[in-house]
Amino acid sequence: MTTGLDTPVLSRREWLLSDRPASRLQAQLGRAYMVWLRFSANRLALAGLGIILMLIVVALFADVLAPHNPVQGDLRNARLLPPGTGSYLLGTDDQGRDILSRLIHGSRLTLAVVVLVAIIAAPLGLLVGTVSGYAGGWVDAVLMRITDIFLAFPKLVLALAFVAALGPGIENAILAIALTSWPPYARMARAETLGVRHSDYIAAVRLMGASPFRIVLRHVMPMCLSSLIVRVTLDMAGIILTAAGLGFLGLGAQPPLPEWGAMIASGRRFILDQWWVATMPGIAILIVSLGFNLLGDGLRDALDPREAGQ
């Protein structure tokens, strides 16, 4: 180890926070560390992150964690047992299935909905927004008019109509939600694009002969990512609620899939005497949506200090 005078040994923290990064990697890691410092100072945001990490872990290890079979219950001995009976921590439903196990397996569906909607809607919105903002002119006018038209639609009702035509099922529900949730991303990406469009670095890249395609893909889109991530995270709760609503109306996941919204619907008949059947899935939805909202708020404050506290 050489500890010369001109190369002092830096602690990892100092290396990350250095204002003269020696490499691109160091600069990027340093910036991520700054965001993390701001993020982790917010206790509620950490709680949100914890909830979402829990959701992912539970979804990944559902087979190991669930104490009972989520689809097949004990019809003879275990119908509508209250919480805490025997090994049924949250009680059982009308088909003798353990509610906790169904919730654990249902987390996979929730996670799938959220991830798939994000994968479809966010790139679509990003593409429309950046192209619109960078191209300008009539391309911009047409694309933004289409975006505004979609923005003026009622999301849930449109998703309902889509699913009604496509047929009920979780895939169609995901498609319907994705098709109605891209417009805000497009607007946001366009606003960000307009902000960087005339900046010097774009002019420099253009002078070097980069094609518009390359400029948009490599130099404009990355600038939109952080606000896009915040926005998508904040929208996750709404997506979960819409999916649960579709499930509640019988248009989302079909039985015997343990989708949380559909579980509430099936518990509706017993709400007076067996309150837990409908109550437990609702608590699960509430916790996960709350987690996404807290995480989104925290990310917004950490990534964009200008808006912090607003």
Next chain:
Amino acid sequence: MTVTTTSPSLPPGRKHRKTEKILLDIGRFLVVLVTTYLGLLAVTFFIGRVIPIDPVLAVLGDRAPASAIARVREEMGLDLPLWQQFFLYVRQILSGDFGTSVLTTNPVLTDIARVFPATLELATFGTVIGTLLGIPLGVLAAVKRGTLIDQLVRLVGLVGYSVPIFWLALLSLLLFYAKLGWVAFPGRIDIVYEYTFTPITQIFLLDALLQRQWDVAWDVFRHIVLPGSLLGYFSMAYISRMTRSFMLNELAQEYVVAARAKGLSESRIIWSHALRNAAVPLVTVIALSYAGLLEGSVLTETVFSWPGLGLYITNSLQSADMNAVLGSTLAIGSAFIALNLLSDLLYRTLDPRTRTR
């Protein structure tokens, strides 16, 4: 032209430019209105005519006689190219023909006209509650920023953003109807009054009060209070959050410092100076939340058996009644577009800064 009758304050050229600008604004407004509406029609057309493999079956069901299928196929113009079909569809919708509901056998438009007032009443009730609670709470949170009150308001709002409305509706029904017996259920009005009470405007609460039928009004109130308050809670979550944000923005402005330096009382600065400026964007927020409640009522109405547009949609969905579903989608979409444009117009008229641009 009006250019010749100039007012003394404006030179003729400027006045001319002003009328031109207003005409341009109206033109832009019409373009927005027409394209948005055409977009809505294109989507419902796509859902109703392009996605189904056989739209006739979707409309008539699979037990219709062959003659009826052939007739409807011709009426819908299914042998024509797609753009001509769309043109026919638009003409049909514009003439008020939304098709016939399979479930009720009425024209869909008649059904919608019958059930819409119930939804309107519910959404209005919710918006009034949301506005009356949301604005003071938001102002309070902004003024007491960072204190316990601020955190509480934020928590109430966060839960409002995160809770499934139909679940909360079920639980509140369990508590306030089944356990405590404070509210009435189901529907809008007790069956006892259904035949003796003749509503005029179809907004039951208003009708009963106007006719001085206090017992009916009380019954209607007992029916609406729970679903209305639930919608009001969601509206409040949104309005209080936005109010807080707008107020924080205003309170950081220099005119607030100036007003403080002049020695104005803090309550006067907050309520009559800052809030008045925050009120302009708030109008937009309230209009949007109203539109949100029109839509949010779909799930609430299902739980409360509230005979409005939302229950009509879900009932039609159960029986795959596409005409009714798409007709209701158009109705709610139109209300959405109207409210969006209205909030935009209000914003322009209320905020003088947007006019000069």
